[in-house]
Amino acid sequence: MTLCTPARTTNRPRIQRPHSPPEGPRRRFRLAGADLSASVAVFLIALPLSLGIALATGAPLQSGLVAAAVGGLVAGRVGGSPLQVSGPAAGLTVVTAELIQRYGWRTTCAITVLAGLSQLALSALRVARSALAVSPAIVHGMLAGIGVTIALAQLHIVLGGTPQSSAVDNVLGLPAQLAHAHPAALTISALTVAVLLCWSRLPGRAGRLARKVPAALVAVAGATALATFAGLAVPRVDLPSWSSHALPGLPEGPVLGIAAGVLTITLVTSVQSLLSAVAVDKLVASRADRGRGVPRSDLDRELAGQGAANVISGALGGLPVAGVAVRSVANVSAGAVSRASTMLHGLWIVLAALLLVPVLDLIPLAALAALVMVVGIQMVSITHIRTVTRHREVVVYVVTLTGVVLVGILEGVALGIAVAIAVALHRLARTRITREERDGRQLLHVRGQLTFLAVPRLSRALHQLPQGSDVVVELDGSFMDHAAYETLSDWTAGHLAHGGTVETTGPSGIRIAEPAPVTASAAHPCCRPWTPWHNHQCGEQPPETPETTGTTGTTGTTGANANGATGTEAGRTTGLHLASGIGKFQRNTAPLVRDELARLAREGQRPSQLFLTCADSRLVTSMITSSGPGDLFTVRNVGNLVPLPGEESGDDSVAAAIEYAVEVLRVSSITVCGHSGCGAMQALLNGSPDDPPTPLRRWLRHGRPSLERMASRRHAWARISGRLPADAVEQLCLTNVVQQLEHLRAYEPVARRLAEGTLSLHGVYFHVGEAQAYLLSGTDEVHSYDDVFTQVMPTDHQVAPANHHVMPTGRLAGAARAS
Numbered sequence: 001m002t003l004c005t006p007a008r009t010t011n012r013p014r015i016q017r018p019h020s021p022p023e024g025p026r027r028r029f030r031l032a033g034a035d036l037s038a039s040v041a042v043f044l045i046a047l048p049l050s051l052g053i054a055l056a057t058g059a060p061l062q063s064g065l066v067a068a069a070v071g072g073l074v075a076g077r078v079g080g081s082p083l084q085v086s087g088p089a090a091g092l093t094v095v096t097a098e099l100i101q102r103y104g105w106r107t108t109c110a111i112t113v114l115a116g117l118s119q120l121a122l123s124a125l126r127v128a129r130s131a132l133a134v135s136p137a138i139v140h141g142m143l144a145g146i147g148v149t150i151a152l153a154q155l156h157i158v159l160g161g162t163p164q165s166s167a168v169d170n171v172l173g174l175p176a177q178l179a180h181a182h183p184a185a186l187t188i189s190a191l192t193v194a195v196l197l198c199w200s201r202l203p204g205r206a207g208r209l210a211r212k213v214p215a216a217l218v219a220v221a222g223a224t225a226l227a228t229f230a231g232l233a234v235p236r237v238d239l240p241s242w243s244s245h246a247l248p249g250l251p252e253g254p255v256l257g258i259a260a261g262v263l264t265i266t267l268v269t270s271v272q273s274l275l276s277a278v279a280v281d282k283l284v285a286s287r288a289d290r291g292r293g294v295p296r297s298d299l300d301r302e303l304a305g306q307g308a309a310n311v312i313s314g315a316l317g318g319l320p321v322a323g324v325a326v327r328s329v330a331n332v333s334a335g336a337v338s339r340a341s342t343m344l345h346g347l348w349i350v351l352a353a354l355l356l357v358p359v360l361d362l363i364p365l366a367a368l369a370a371l372v373m374v375v376g377i378q379m380v381s382i383t384h385i386r387t388v389t390r391h392r393e394v395v396v397y398v399v400t401l402t403g404v405v406l407v408g409i410l411e412g413v414a415l416g417i418a419v420a421i422a423v424a425l426h427r428l429a430r431t432r433i434t435r436e437e438r439d440g441r442q443l444l445h446v447r448g449q450l451t452f453l454a455v456p457r458l459s460r461a462l463h464q465l466p467q468g469s470d471v472v473v474e475l476d477g478s479f480m481d482h483a484a485y486e487t488l489s490d491w492t493a494g495h496l497a498h499g500g501t502v503e504t505t506g507p508s509g510i511r512i513a514e515p516a517p518v519t520a521s522a523a524h525p526c527c528r529p530w531t532p533w534h535n536h537q538c539g540e541q542p543p544e545t546p547e548t549t550g551t552t553g554t555t556g557t558t559g560a561n562a563n564g565a566t567g568t569e570a571g572r573t574t575g576l577h578l579a580s581g582i583g584k585f586q587r588n589t590a591p592l593v594r595d596e597l598a599r600l601a602r603e604g605q606r607p608s609q610l611f612l613t614c615a616d617s618r619l620v621t622s623m624i625t626s627s628g629p630g631d632l633f634t635v636r637n638v639g640n641l642v643p644l645p646g647e648e649s650g651d652d653s654v655a656a657a658i659e660y661a662v663e664v665l666r667v668s669s670i671t672v673c674g675h676s677g678c679g680a681m682q683a684l685l686n687g688s689p690d691d692p693p694t695p696l697r698r699w700l701r702h703g704r705p706s707l708e709r710m711a712s713r714r715h716a717w718a719r720i721s722g723r724l725p726a727d728a729v730e731q732l733c734l735t736n737v738v739q740q741l742e743h744l745r746a747y748e749p750v751a752r753r754l755a756e757g758t759l760s761l762h763g764v765y766f767h768v769g770e771a772q773a774y775l776l777s778g779t780d781e782v783h784s785y786d787d788v789f790t791q792v793m794p795t796d797h798q799v800a801p802a803n804h805h806v807m808p809t810g811r812l813a814g815a816a817r818a819s
Contacts, residue, residue, distance in 0.1 A: 038334035039344035041214065042085055042327050046072075046345060047352060048220040049326070049375070051237060051360070052368035053088045056154055057096040059105060059319060061237055062245055064088050065353040066318030070309050072346020075321060079305025080298030081277035082339040083284060085327035086309055088319040090375050091142075091272050092265065094149045095409055096319060099261050102253065109248030109314045111258060115265035116310030119303055122266075128274055128299035137393035138400050138416040139275060140384040142268075145404025145412055147379025150372060157369035160185035160234075167405045184232040185366040188223045192370035195219035214330070216371055223367035237363045247317045264410045265310075265320050273306045273323035274299055280323075283332045293337060293777060295790060326375070396420045429453045431477075433461045441470045449477045450484035458484060462491045468499040475506060593629060600630045607633040610661035612654075612740070613673040614640040614680065618768050621673070633661045639680030639736070640672055642743040643702040651699075655747070662749040662759065670744060673764040674737040681706075681732045705743070706736040720765065720774055720789045734789060737763040737776060765789045 046068050054064030071086030079086065099108045122128070152170040153163035160182020164170045199215035201207075227234055251258050277297040284294050302323075309321040331341055352360070388397045399419045403412030431454035432447040442465050450458065465471055473488070480488075492502045611632040613619055621627070621634055635657045643654055661667045683696070684703045691697050709715050710732055717724065718734035725731040741761050744750050753759035763776030774789035 034335040034337050035341040036344065038331050038336035038341040039348065041212075041334045042331050042341065042345040043348040043352075044217040045214045045330050046085070046087055046327055046349060048216050048363070048368065048371055049090075050088050050349070051363065052372040052375075053090055053093055054319060055157075055365060055368050056090075056093045056150060056372045057319065058100050059096065059108070060245065060317070061239055062353070063105075063317055063319045065349055066316050067313045067321050069346045069349040069353065070313040070316065070318055071321045071324075072342050072344075072349060074312050074346075075305045075309035075323075076339050076342030076346060077305075078301075078308050079339075080301025080303075081280055081323070082294060082297075083328065083332050083336050083342070084273070084277050084280045084297070084302070084323045085331050085342050085345065086273070086306065086321050086323050087327065089269075089272060089322040089324050090150060090372065090379065091146050092268060092320050092322060093372075094146050094404075095261075095264050095268060097153075098408070102257065103251070103261070105317075106247070106249035107251050107253060107258070108261075109317055110251045111261045111265065112314030112318075112320045113248060113311050114251075114258075114262045114314075115269065115320065116307045116312075116314060118262060118266040119270055119307030119310060121307075122270065123300050123304035123307060126300045128270075128303045134271060135393065135396060135416075135420045136384075137388045137391070137396040138413060138420060139271060140381065140388060141397040141400025141416055142404055142409065142413055143272075144380040144384070144397070145401040146409065147376040148401070148405050150376030150379070154369040154373035154376065158185065158189040158366060158373060160366070182234075184227075184234045185364075188227055188232065188234055188364045188366040189370040191226060192219045192223045192367045193374060195222055196371065196374050220363060220367050220371060223370075224363050227364045227367075228362055232364075235365045237361050237365065237368070239357050239360055245317050248314055260410065267413070268409060269306060269310065269320055269322040270303060273302060276323035276325050276328055277302050279325065280328050280332060283329065287332065287335075295777065295788075393420070393423065396423060431457065433457055435461060435464070441472055442466065443472050443474065445474045445476065447476045450475070450480040450488075452481055452483035455483050455487050459487050459491070462487070465495070467495070470501045471495065471503070473502065473504045475504065597629055605630055605633070605665065607631060607661075607665055608668050609633065610635065610658065610665075610667045610670045611673065612636075612640055612642065612657075612671065614638065614675055614678060616675060616678065619673070619675050619766060624673075624766055624773055633657070633665055633667060638696070638699060639678060639684070639703050640674055640740060641680075641699070641702045641736075642672070642740040644705075644743050644746055645748075647702065658744070658747055659749055662747075662753055668758065669760045669762055670750070671762040671764055672737050672740045672744070673766060674733045675766040676730060676733060676768050676770075678729070678733050678736075681736060682729055685728060685732060703736060706732060706739040709739050710735040718776075718789060734765055737765055741776075763789070 047065075050064035050068040051061055052064075054061045068087040071088070075084075075086035096108065099111060103111070149167045152167050152174075155174070156163040156170060156177050159177050161177045161180070164173050196215050196219045199218055200211060202210050226232070227236075277299060281297050306321060306323065313319065313321050327345075331345075334341075336342075385394075385397070388394055396416055396419050400412050400416030403415040405412070407415075428449050428451060430448055431450060432445075433454075434445045434447075436443050436445075444461060444465065446458070448454070488504075492504075495502055607630060609632055611621055611625070612635045613621055615636045615638050621632060625632065635654060637654060641654070642658075643651075645655065658670075661670070680700060680703065684700050684707055687697065687700065710717070715735075717731055718738055719725075720730075720734060725734060741763050744761060745754065750759065754761070765774040765776070766772075767774065777788045777790050
């Protein structure tokens with residue numbers, strides 16, 4: 001059963017049912033060259049790091065290769081962050097080493113499997129975003145503490161010794177280890193560290209070419225060559241036969257201890273992976289290509305992918321798996337565009353583990369220890385320290401770091417959370433209230449949040465102000481609870497009653513408007529917070545006249561409008577609404593935008609975008625794009641259509657606007673915005689060649705290519721956030737956006753600017769009923785078989801601070817940032 005059944009036989013293209021899969025050939029697997037080169041770069045970094053982390057934990061060296069391969073193949077395929085690379089992470093080194101010492105390797109593998117199952121359960125509960133509620137100071141402190149612990153342990157191996165069981169013991173045993181340092185191991189380690197630190201600083205063109213080879217690979221390869229050709233007697237990698245590789249066994253040990261181990265691995269791997277996925281999204285968005293074609297991370301799916309990887313890694317005798325920042329950054333920087341790069345890197349790990357065992361056995365353990373030691377030191381990030389200092393969270397950072405080093409990861413994180421809560425409560429309760437006299441006025445300055453805890457001090461300060469004086473209350477905070485509001489309101493009413501004046505301002509001196517008291521004469525039933533936004537004129541009603549009341553004097557024949565008003569009444573009411581709206585603009589809005597408009601009048605318009613959308617009254621471009629004067633060069637027509645060059649037949653308005661925007665205004669992007677429930681698309685679906693050639697029908701002929709594209713077997717139907725459209729009208733609305741982008745490319749100025757790389761095209765679909773914008777993925781290739789409109793989430797951009805009054809201009813309201 002089709003949704004649209006024609007009333008008569010026409011020559012329109014046949015429309016399939018909206019929930020039927022598109023007909024046509026299946027897409028073949030295509031591997032981008034950027035993914036292949038990126039996978040090789042990530043493999044060269046992951047191989048030595050995986051062996052080094054396995055060495056640092058005391059696990060079989062093969063377990064690091066197993067975890068790297070599973071992280072690439074399983075987490076890369078199932079996870080929700082396409083460009084994140086998973087594998088054995090340095091952040092899990094301390095946890096895994098402690099579990100191996102307590103319960104043995106086989107039980108540790110079983111704990112890894114149980115942790116993976118826990119992650120799958122958490123993913124099913126869709127709580128992934130809850131992990132992002134953890135204070136960054138706690139996460140950075142945890143990673144720094146793990147880095148310090150790793151560095152102290154590996155320093156003993158660098159010196160030719162054996163690490164102790166705890167960070168404190170490693171510090172206490174360091175003097176004796178320095179006194180008995182092994183010269184050969186120290187030489188190998190020094191060479192490794194020197195290459196790691198200096199490789200990225202090689203100067204000149206030769207240095208730029210050399211830096212394409214990962215520093216970790218060069219450092220380990222150089223140390224191996226030195227140890228081999230110089231004949232140094234140092235311990236080396238010893239990969240046993242895969243036939244003797246240890247697999248997990250049933251957990252043996254106290255139930256509470258094993259449960260604590262499962263909980264620790266679950267929390268550390270989950271938080272690290274999710275934070276890394278968010279960071280990868282930011283890196284992708286900052287690339288030169290803006291991450292076109294790369295979907296944003298699905299955190300719940302990413303958590304499920306990490307859980308599946310941990311289950312399989314533990315079952316195969318591998319280390320715990322998590323998203324790794326170092327490898328993910330390398331993957332993004334190398335230009336990867338899909339999850340194929342991550343999966344290929346896992347395949348290269350498998351081939352290396354099977355075919356390069358004789359080469360891997362030549363690597364000195366001191367080189368791997370030096371590599372991991374440098375990674376541990378780098379985990380104590382100066383950038384993170386500056387960030388927490390700027391946000392006054394150094395105490396939380398230091399407590400978490402110290403707790404992780406001295407007590408353990410789980411205990412250190414718990415201490416950090418407790419201190420973070422205490423700091424938040426202190427800030428909430430700390431409110432500074434000062435009073436001064438300036439220019440004959442009393443200035444009361446309130447710094448901090450106004451809660452019930454500050455009400456006694458606020459009340460005392462307010463009642464110390466002289467009666468009948470002019471008072472300015474400056475609120476320098478972002479929150480006021482009900483108790484504080486009542487206190488301030490009651491005092492204001494009393495002060496005004498005694499002849500004084502009160503002005504309440506925000507942190508930058510902007511006056512905070514207070515609602516006028518509602519009296520019996522001024523009250524109006526429509527003035528309520530829940531008043532619908534539909535031709536609302538608060539408190540302003542047309543005067544009652546004989547023409548409007550209909551009591552006397554109504555003569556002539558006047559048509560009634562939809563509300564029952566006559567044509568005369570409707571005209572007068574509309575005129576009153578229009579005049580009232582203009583008056584409100586002059587009173588309220590004009591003073592705020594006068595300076596900006598004066599600047600635009602002097603300098604001329606310099607919009608960043610040509611925004612082509614439908615004439616539908618429900619589509620408010622400034623609202624859905626958060627734009628202001630001078631931001632958008634807007635063209636509106638019925639159906640947001642772009643006629644092909646040469647087919648305008650007398651109406652060159654759209655072509656002229658495109659030429660002017662691209663050639664004269666030099667806009668940097670063009671956006672075609674369609675919307676749900678488009679009447680033009682409905683008319684296009686229901687039209688027929690036999691219809692009379694009215695102006696509307698003549699204009700809608702420019703939309704027939706969209707109708708043909710929707711019915712074509714060469715093009716798959718556009719999807720909206722992964723789902724098929726609700727009906728044929730919505731499908732045509734989506735297809736029309738894609739088709740009009742293709743029409744834009746036929747214009748010579750547009751094609752030239754696209755070839756120069758100075759212009760980009762965007763497709764947007766606005767669902768009116770949901771008040772939700774969707775951005776077309778991959779608009780650089782409109783012939784793609786995967787035209788997907790992805791949802792622009794509210795969390796895609798930061799919330800402006802409380803004292804931020806000017807909205808950012810020149811951007812597509814989150815859509816450009818989300819791309």
